[in-house]
Amino acid sequence: MLEQQPSAMRHHLVAKLDTWEQQACDQQMLKKMEEEQCEQAKVKRIIENPNRSSQDEGELLRYAIEACQIKEVQQWLRENQGMETFIKLVELFRLMKNQIIKKSNEDESNYEDIEVDIIFLAHGKITQPPIPASCLRPWSNIQDVLLYSPWNCLLNADAAYGIATGLMQPWHRSFICASGSGCKNCHEGHRPMKLPPVWNSMKEAGLIPNIMVSTITDPKDGAWTTFVDLTAEYGTPRRGRILVPFILGGSAVTIPFFIVTWVMSLVLFIFRIKATVHLAACLGDGSTWFKFPREFLEHQYSYTVDNTVMTAQSMWPITRPDLYRNLRAMFD
Numbered sequence: 475m476l477e478q479q480p481s482a483m484r485h486h487l488v489a490k491l492d493t494w495e496q497q498a499c500d501q502q503m504l505k506k507m508e509e510e511q512c513e514q515a516k517v518k519r520i521i522e523n524p525n526r527s528s529q530d531e532g533e534l535l536r537y538a539i540e541a542c543q544i545k546e547v548q549q550w551l552r553e554n555q556g557m558e559t560f561i562k563l564v565e566l567f568r569l570m571k572n573q574i575i576k577k578s579n580e581d582e583s584n585y586e587d588i589e590v591d592i593i594f595l596a597h598g599k600i601t602q603p604p605i606p607a608s609c610l611r612p613w614s615n616i617q618d619v620l621l622y623s624p625w626n627c628l629l630n631a632d633a634a635y636g637i638a639t640g641l642m643q644p645w646h647r648s649f650i651c652a653s654g655s656g657c658k659n660c661h662e663g664h665r666p667m668k669l670p671p672v673w674n675s676m677k678e679a680g681l682i683p684n685i686m687v688s689t690i691t692d693p694k695d696g697a698w699t700t701f702v703d704l705t706a707e708y709g710t711p712r713r714g715r716i717l718v719p720f721i722l723g724g725s726a727v728t729i730p731f732f733i734v735t736w737v738m739s740l741v742l743f744i745f746r747i748k749a750t751v752h753l754a755a756c757l758g759d760g761s762t763w764f765k766f767p768r769e770f771l772e773h774q775y776s777y778t779v780d781n782t783v784m785t786a787q788s789m790w791p792i793t794r795p796d797l798y799r800n801l802r803a804m805f806d
Contacts, residue, residue, distance in 0.1 A: 513537065518744045521568055531561050538740050546609050547736050550729075559729060562722040563737040570718055571745050573701050577714055588747045589617075589713045593638050594734065595698075595804075596690065596720035598755030600625060600683035602764055607679035609732040610751075613739045619751045621674040623784040624666050624776035625683060625766065628652055628756040631801040632786040637754045638717050638797065639708045641790050644671050648787040649778060664782040667772070674775040682774055683766055685731040687755060689720050696800030707793055717754075717797070756805075 517537050520530045535557060539548055550556060570592070578588050610619040622637050623629050627649070629637075636642025649664040676682070690698050702717040709715040720734075735751060742749055759765050759780075771777035778784075792798045 514744060521564060521741060521744060524565065524568070526561070531557065534564065535560055538737070541740070542612050542736055544609055544612055544732070544736065546605055546730075546732060547612070550733060556729070556733070559722070559725075559727055559733075560737060562725065562727075563734065564741060566718070566722060567738050567741040570701060570716065571741055571747065573703065573716060574714055574747060575745070577703060577705055577716075587712075590747060590749050591640070591709075591713065591715045591752060592738070592749045593704075593715070593717040593752045593754055594687075594720065595634070595638070595717055596687035596753075596755045597804075598685060598687050598731070598753070599758050599760030600766065601686055601759075602761045602766070603684065604681040604766075604770075605684050605730075605732065607676040607682045610676045610735045611739075612732075612736045613743055615743050615746075615748045616735060616739045617677075617748055617750045619676040619735060619753065621676070621685075621753055621757065621775070622647075623757050624669070624674075624778045624782075625757055625771035625774070626759045626780065626782070627778040628758055628781075628783045629754065629805055630783050630785045631798065631805045632789055633784050634754045634801045634805050635792070635794075635798050636786050636790070637752055638702070638801070639704060639790075639794070640715065641708070642786055644673060646787050647784055650783050650785055652781040652783050664778060666776045666778050669776050679774065681770075683757075683759075683771070685753070685755075685757065686728055686760065687720055687731050687734060687753075688728040689722050689726055690804065691721075691724060691726045694803060696803035698800060698804075702794075702797055704794070 517534060520526055520534050523530070526534070535551075538560070539551065542548070551560070574588060574590050607619075610616070622633070622642075633642060633647065636646060649666070651664055690696075698719040698721055701719075704715040704717060731753065738749070738751070768777050
């Protein structure tokens with residue numbers, strides 16, 4: 475028995491047992507890492523192939539659900555049978571990824587160190603019930619998600635252009651009454667009581683309203699056909715800037731924004747790209763049965779009364795008239 479061995483021998487045997495256990499543990503970890511790398515390589519091949527089989531699509535969805543572990547995402551997929559929308563989002567972000575990598579190669583950037591600002595352009599609203607802000611950042615490759623307008627606030631083209639280009643700072647914003655709303659408040663009555671001097675970062679936020687985003691399908695929304703690369707004019711050193719209109723092959727779709735950022739995070743993770751996501755969308759309260767309490771919205775960030783539009787206090791030179799024209803068609 476081990477207890478009957480001399481002290482030195484006993485210590486020697488214990489040390490050997492510890493070494494064997496550590497080696498076995500290391501081998502298990504190595505095997506698990508190799509399995510994960512093989513699975514990620516398979517997922518990468520599926521994403522890169524635009525002519526995926528239904529079996530490949532099912533495999534991709536299975537991997538995404540297992541990897542994500544966000545119950546709100548899994549619940550949405552179970553209740554909404556979201557396979558078709560999921561695959562269309564994968565395709566949207568595959569094309570976006572191609573654009574990012576192409577631009578990075580042109581700039582001779584290090585492929586393994588790609589960082590980008592993604593401006594996601596959509597119609598938007600907020601609804602019940604609240605969700606954790608962490609749902610918008612399923613993995614750490616989404617460095618942050620920035621919201622710009624206060625809760626219950628709409629957006630106009632001037633503000634959207636400032637968000638897209640990165641020119642707009644918190645001190646540029648002002649608030650006006652929505653035209654045609656029949657509102658009897660003067661513009662001054664639409665300024666929020668509480669207005670933080672920074673944008674609304676989701677990185678450290680708690681509970682937030684559920685943001686719903688809708689595709690840009692109406693011809694009146696402007697001629698959105700593809701991504702808008704703003705890196706040359708408005709990117710920062712070693713960091714690209716790309717605007718992504720929410721277009722899914724002509725489909726009219728309304729989904730939670732956390733589904734968008736989840737699929738985006740998945741595609742970017744597979745290709746080792748990090749991003750900060752900027753949402754250019756209205757955040758009016760679209761709840762039909764129970765509006766959000768003003769106190770809840772003010773506590774999280776800021777709140778405006780109904781029919782409020784955020785605009786830019788002073789306008790900067792329009793260096794991308796095509797972009798501004800489309801934003802005018804969409805928001806004004």
